Amino acid sequence: MHDSMDDIAKQAHQGSVAAIIQMLNQQLADDRVRTRAVFADGVLHLLCEAPVVEPLERSVLVNHIQKILEDIAPRNIRRVNIHSRIVQEQQLLWLEEISRNPDHLLWSQEIVLNQSNPLQQWIKALKSPKAEPRKKTQLPKVSSSRNVKQNPRFQRSLVAGVSVLVLLLLGGWLVYDRLIPSPYASTTPQEPTSPPTPVSPSTTAPSTTETPSDPFTEAVRLAIEADAEGKTANTAAQWLDIAARWEKASTLMNSVNPDHPRYEIAQDRVILYRQNSQLAQQQAKQRQSQ
Numbered sequence: 001m002h003d004s005m006d007d008i009a010k011q012a013h014q015g016s017v018a019a020i021i022q023m024l025n026q027q028l029a030d031d032r033v034r035t036r037a038v039f040a041d042g043v044l045h046l047l048c049e050a051p052v053v054e055p056l057e058r059s060v061l062v063n064h065i066q067k068i069l070e071d072i073a074p075r076n077i078r079r080v081n082i083h084s085r086i087v088q089e090q091q092l093l094w095l096e097e098i099s100r101n102p103d104h105l106l107w108s109q110e111i112v113l114n115q116s117n118p119l120q121q122w123i124k125a126l127k128s129p130k131a132e133p134r135k136k137t138q139l140p141k142v143s144s145s146r147n148v149k150q151n152p153r154f155q156r157s158l159v160a161g162v163s164v165l166v167l168l169l170l171g172g173w174l175v176y177d178r179l180i181p182s183p184y185a186s187t188t189p190q191e192p193t194s195p196p197t198p199v200s201p202s203t204t205a206p207s208t209t210e211t212p213s214d215p216f217t218e219a220v221r222l223a224i225e226a227d228a229e230g231k232t233a234n235t236a237a238q239w240l241d242i243a244a245r246w247e248k249a250s251t252l253m254n255s256v257n258p259d260h261p262r263y264e265i266a267q268d269r270v271i272l273y274r275q276n277s278q279l280a281q282q283q284a285k286q287r288q289s290q
Contacts, residue, residue, distance in 0.1 A: 015075045017268045027068055031055040038095045043079045047094050049087040056084045058107050066111050081110045093227050216262050219252035239284035246277035
């Protein structure tokens, strides 16, 4: 469990939007605040939702989120636009929705994250608890090796060597961070905003036997269709059809090759589209029980 949390923290520090969302939701769970995020045009857009207004008090929530993000220190993310609203039943393409209807929000505020000192990051990493080493098979002990390891001079040499190695790694990281551009620095392309083609509610989801030439484009098309149908769906069958489309879109995003120019966006959309599929399934169950 400790190793899993360390992996999530590392991914969040590298700029993974999915890992950042997971860490925010864990630390805001006691306040019953749930977040969603999209990285677009060099800005991390955060949507904070809660069942009541009290946990969404502006000054407290903004300060709390800024502290969490500055502790994470995500690479190449400096501007964060925080939006707040009461939790809604349907949470699909929320960034496009609040852009069209900003009056539905309680408030919005943009913050700029302070860039932490690399030396402070190194000290913080040294102070962080380390995972307990795994038990290894006991081997016969050699008395001469044991005596050498217990020698104070050997221990001091070992500590000095490790310190030099850490400093060299830190220097290499600083050179890499300043000289090699990150893929997050480029403008993230957004989903097309052209009107979707009308689809009959009775139309079933596309066949899974055909593999599209560009799974990213096909997934975006399915997401737009599912979002449009979700605004008019009334029956359980229609909601099941929408859930199938979201699930198919998530599967297509997951099949995008790592060398695809939009691979990072696709990985974030895998989780978002799967969550939308689950919400649509919940809607279908509610209609069946009525």
